[in-house]
Amino acid sequence: MEYDILVNKEHLLNKDYVPENLVITDNNENNFHHYKDPTLKPMVVDIVYKAFLELQKEALKNGYVIIIDSGYRSSYYQEVIWNNIVKEKGIEYAQKYVMPPTSSEHQTGLAFDIAYLYNDTFIDDVKSTDKEFLWLKENAYKFGFILRYPLDKEYITGINFEPWHFRYVGVELSTYLYQENMCLEEYHLLKRKKL
Numbered sequence: 001m002e003y004d005i006l007v008n009k010e011h012l013l014n015k016d017y018v019p020e021n022l023v024i025t026d027n028n029e030n031n032f033h034h035y036k037d038p039t040l041k042p043m044v045v046d047i048v049y050k051a052f053l054e055l056q057k058e059a060l061k062n063g064y065v066i067i068i069d070s071g072y073r074s075s076y077y078q079e080v081i082w083n084n085i086v087k088e089k090g091i092e093y094a095q096k097y098v099m100p101p102t103s104s105e106h107q108t109g110l111a112f113d114i115a116y117l118y119n120d121t122f123i124d125d126v127k128s129t130d131k132e133f134l135w136l137k138e139n140a141y142k143f144g145f146i147l148r149y150p151l152d153k154e155y156i157t158g159i160n161f162e163p164w165h166f167r168y169v170g171v172e173l174s175t176y177l178y179q180e181n182m183c184l185e186e187y188h189l190l191k192r193k194k195l
């Protein structure tokens, strides 16, 4: 798989697509989003995990403890999440905040949601004012990650600002997108124009 793959409501994955080289992350915590199995730890593609461990180490040097809270999700698992949210909060809310099955980049194994340690508890409801987020926003690109759904790109991504969701694209592309203040949709538009 190409690390710059675009997955959204217009660019769907195959229902049965499962990335190769998934590894189980050791986050010393259970996956918060366990609708099925509370012992399941998050999985991501091996190269993503390797880069994340470097990012995590650097964050720690600055006093921030971050973990991967939710990584790879199968389309089936995304369907379970989707159905639960629709049932709990209604379809309009779900459309704004959750990706329908096969349109979530969590299925690529390249994306994950983070949580951070605060007073001995891992917080997954990351806010834009949290110092962990502010640090990640300026430093994650050095390790190949992008903030996938920024506040100022909501009108392009179609997804509400998600300060917890990061996506691996490789250092070259993440640096470019950071410097140009571009989101992945904009990059793909540009790429298509150049072809």
Ligand SMILES: [Zn+2]
Pocket: 106, 111, 112, 113, 164, 165, 166
């Ligand atoms: Zn996410």
